Amino acid sequence: MKKIELVVLKLRDFKGIKSLDIQLDGGNAEIFGDNEAGKTTTFDAFLWLLFDKDSNNKKDFAIKTLNGDGTERHNLEHTVEGSFLIDGVLVTLKKIYKEKWTKKRGQAVAEFTGHVVEHFVDDVPMSKKDYTAAVESIVDEEVFKLLTSPTYFNEQMKWQDRRALLIEICGDISDEDVIASNQSLAKLNELLNGKSMEDMKKIIASQKKQINDQLEMIPVRIDEINKMMPETTVDIEKMRQQVEQIEAEMDELQQQKIRVKNGESILIKQRQLQELEMKQNDLKRSFEADSLQEVHKLQVRLQEAQGNVQIIQSEIRMNEVEKQAIGRDIQAFTGRITQNEASMQKLREEFASLNALTFEYSDECECPTCKQALPKEQVEAVRAEALAQFNERISKRKAEIKAEGPVFADENTQIQAQIQTKNEKLNSVLIPKSKELNDKLAAAEKELVKFNEKLQQAQTSVPDVTVTDEYKSITLQIEGLQAEIKQLNEHAYEAVAGIDEEIEKLKFIRNGYNNALSQHANIEASKERIIELEDQQVKLAQEYEKLEQTTFLIEEFIRTKVNMLTERINSKFKYARFKLFDTQVNGGLNEVCETTFKGVPYGTGLNNAAKINVGLDIINTLSAHYGILAPIFVDNAEAVTKFIDVETQLISLVVSEKDKQLRVELEPIEYKEAI
Known part of the structure; x- marks a missing residue:
């Protein structure tokens, strides 16, 4: 296991601290000071030296010393130097934050043009890139923050990242293992048919939405059809017989018309x-x-x-x-x-x-x-x-x-x-x-x-x-026949016109009957459509019920996996417990990640002492997982009367009203089961 120990931390003109040397030699220490005396500044300096950020994980915090009126004090070199024992090998890191003054051509006085940061490893000047690489070779930034601050895991990490880290520590549980642990879930393998649980949940949600949309529309459609159906008490069979009789009479009149035309x-x-x-x-x-x-x-x-x-x-x-x-x-x-x-x-x-x-x-x-x-x-x-x-x-x-x-x-x-x-x-x-x-x-x-x-x-x-006489004679005969045919046609036209009038009357009556029959056919079709919609409603309800059953199996699967995963994760910690799922009103489960102790949520019920000790418990497990022991900075340590056992260097930042200037005491801390 890699062991990182802080030997000495030196601050010069850093965030208002003129000069401070904290000689630890890898041991535990308590740093006493009144509010705003600079206790947290020591942790800020420690993290800035390594990662360019303060204890709140911010990069743009104020480093420079201020005058009494709040203005920045110029021409100072803001320095942080730290020596570490890394598996017994001494490594010294140093960063200097200073102003850059430039004298432009034609000007007698230099102007302030920004800031520069100088980097050193074992007193060797380095570029920012090489310095960062040297720090990364010691420890990953995110891992180091998790191992040096009891509050970082619970207060600065997103819950999704906390949850992923916990699963990484204990190992996730496969769907096959979950199904094998609960006989009632055996049918899931057949239902999944090679799909993942998440994909199946998406498929079911999509299908349920489609069915719901259809079920919502069916009553509306039935109501519209009912409103459009007229009320009628027509004798349909009798009406059909009357139509047949009228069409027979019309056929007879057509034959009469042909006979008249073809006299x-x-x-x-x-x-x-x-x-x-x-x-x-x-x-x-x-x-x-x-x-x-x-x-x-x-x-x-x-x-x-x-x-x-x-x-x-x-x-x-x-x-x-x-x-x-x-x-x-x-x-x-x-x-x-x-x-x-x-x-x-x-x-x-x-x-x-x-x-x-x-x-x-x-x-x-x-x-x-x-x-x-x-x-x-x-x-x-x-x-x-x-x-x-x-x-x-x-x-x-x-x-x-x-x-x-x-x-x-x-x-x-x-x-x-x-x-x-x-x-x-x-x-x-x-x-x-x-x-x-x-x-x-x-x-x-x-x-x-x-x-x-x-x-x-x-x-x-x-x-x-x-x-010629013969041609003229034939022409006269043709003209005579044409005149006779015309006269006969005129008499036939009058007779045909009377027959057509009778036929039109019968057509009008027949059309009225046919309209009534068509209306009746539409009513019958509407009734059949209503029956189809009602059948469809029953089938959709049955399909929805099947999806609900599958949803219940999936939720039972999730509950089973929740219990197995929660037990496995909690077994890795001595005091901290984790709530990984939240039950909804409808019985479904939402993924969460909430730290608890004795059932009390970290964010809403724990006091500062419990929060710190739960954080130390988490650091113990994370140190074992990553194989790294790093110095731990405990802010507001005055809230804790006894710390739980930790295997690494502990630096406590204690509020002390009488200490207007920071006071460092090197002393062993008695680690006992405090919770």
Whole structure:
């Protein structure tokens, strides 16, 4: 087990304490002082040295010494130094909190710009990161606070964290172990079907809410249906018989209407009319047959002539397109020849200008540095070199011109050949073809005009059948029959109108009966719906009851687990007991974590002495769990006459009115069973 003992704690200008050395040498001590004399400050300094926090677990507490008017006293170094024996090895930690003064450029006086903290381990300066790492290698911050303050577990930890820590100490109990311990819970395994207890609780809660929502809506729906159902005392069977009788009467009237519409005299007249119309059409076809046959032949020949004209016109267009393309090509070739001729002329002119060039050189030469005339032999050498360069440049350019000129000439020769080929095709093929096609077009158009004139003559020579005596006679007979049929139809219309009126009256009566029957059908459907809803209500209630039974099993499981877990946790402590669940009004259980002693809750009934000793009991168990013994600071220790047994260093902070300055006494404390 790791043992941490405080050997000495030194404070300099820390929270109003000018200078204080507490020499403990790993032993127990009592620190006496009046209220506000600085007893708690020693514990604050101890924790700040390790974790940058005070005994209330705050980081932003006031460290600096204050003047009488409450202002901060400047230019002080606020120092806390502590030496510890860690498993027999001495380690010294020191922190200095001081002001930072900076002299900006152009200013004679330095300005206060903040604070800095210096860190030391065994007098070796360290960065904050390395210092924190060194402290963490000794003990974890949260664990150390739990082991050094009897009130930290109960007053500064959240209840959820306290509960988790207790379960960590004693070990949680598996669902399988809980179910195995209580035979009445055996059915839970089947109900869970591999799901966790928490998931099953969520599923049941969701299902119960859905069922409740449906159960709440069913009475509302039934009430709405009842309100919408009208009261009726109709004889439904008799009404159905009346509807059948009315429909039979309507069928009979429909048959009467058909018989009237299809009267025998009208049918005879209509057949006679059809025969006359067929006879008239036959007369017209036979009368015009020969003349129309010639018209049809001429129409076919006319279409052929029109097609020939269109084909020749298409060929003419294609020939013209090709002629225009050749013309454009010849124009482009001619332009290229002109460009090449211009280029060759420029080369001739340049060649002539090169022949006309003469070498010019000044014999007056001087040194560019000293400005003296150069020797004659040196001047001659420079002149000879310049002349050689001049001749080489002229010769080179003439050679280039002689090489470039033939290229243009060769290209023009090739282009002239292409132009000749194009002209030959144009003159020997396309122009003669154009004349040939125009001649063919003129002949085809002449043929088209000829057939068009013949067709018009044939059409005008077709005889008009309507002027013949036979056609006129048939037309008069048709008009007579049409007049007779019209008269018969008018009389039939009056009879049909009367029948339709009777049918409409019967329809009106039948619709009234049918509306009543539909209303009755809606009432019956509503009654059936009410029965369905009532059945659904019963089924939902049964499902809810099953869920309630499962809920009861889960709550019984939780109660069983509560008892087992509580017994296991409490067995780890001598005096402290823990309430881990709270029973609700509806019988359900809520997770809590409340420390008690002899049934009295820590937060509402225990006095300070009991709170401190219960806290020491918890520290004993936590020390064994973590394998660490650390110094314990007991604030308000005057409330305790006897402390319970602890195995580690105990530093008591005792209120003493007579001690206006802190007084430290090193003395062994008699540990007895105080509770």
